[in-house]
Amino acid sequence: MDPITHGVVGLAMAAFAGEAVSMVNPYAIGSLLGAVIPDADIVMQLKGDYSYLKNHRGMSHSIPFIFLYGTSITALLTFIYPGASMIKLFLYAVSGCISHLMLDITNSYGAQVLWPFYRKKVTLDLLLVYDPLLIILSLAIIIPNIRTKIHPIIALMIFAAYLSIRYWMKSHAKKIIKAHFNCSDEILFIRILPSMVGLVRWHFVIKAQGKRIIGEVNILPQKFRIIEVMDDLDNKLFKAVKNTNIAKFFGEFTPLFHIKCSKTNRGYEYSFTDLRYYIAKDFLHHATAVMDENFKLVNSVFHPYHRTRNVEI
DSSP: OOHHHHHHHHHHHHHHTTOOOSTTOHHHHHHHHHHHGGGGGGGGGGGOHHHHHHHTTSGGGSHHHHHHHHHHHHHHHHHHSTTSOHHHHHHHHHHHHHHHHHHHTTSSSOBOTTTTTOOSOBOOOOSOSSOHHHHHHHHHHHSHHHHTTSOHHHHHHHHHHHHHHHHHHHHHHHHHHHHHHTTOTTEEEEEEEEOSSOTTEEEEEEEETTEEEEEEEETTTTEEEEEEEEEOOOHHHHHHHTTSHHHHHHHHHOSSEEEEEEEOSSEEEEEEEEOSOEETTEESOEEEEEEETTOOEEEEEEEOSSTTOOEEO
């Protein structure tokens, strides 16, 4: 989720607990700071897109760091507001942090919430990166005039129902996909991901024997289409590139990626594609590795957000 959504949700949690959303209320501020502080890893952007995307939602989004953040926020706010309860401040700050982690695992990027015991990003693949309903319901809890007309518990119940609907849509999309492929034995796994745009649109990645199938399912009206079929890389070609920095980075950056290799006059060109995000008829993140005839790496470039952006690895 984006920082604005996290901040609004943090304030909504404080308002739900009966706190006034005000700059003079240390508990509301504690909840707000807790809800946004895990994204402090944005400081890695100072080193460029590669460093930021490599570290984003890593250990900074883990359960151990929740208590570190909670303690730091409590110490800061106790200094600014000496009359505030330290225990209460800590609870609000930690609650804000928990809301951040819970929201981040609902979308396809995920977060390393179980670091250092489990380093893979946990994800539920349920919500969009920018979810409008979440913002609307949070504001309904925060704004007094709306809160008097729509009880915060009603807003919470609507959000719970929304999550249930999202889960149903994801499950229904999987049924549509299985029906289309007639439960083929060649299918090794299916992953359903929320679309970058559209509340009823879902993307999918299928790993089958020797290939990956990327497609889209629209729930209302029900539509199904194949976006692209990608053949798996030859074992010899894969072994030649798998130990390069760019291959290791992609393996850590995304669990869903594809590698394509093309023969050139001077050697081989490998193209890496992150399969999680598809928008405007292309995938969001790419990379390129160039090797000579002897499979010696010549150079490797990361293309974050667009193919025209180049970051040397």
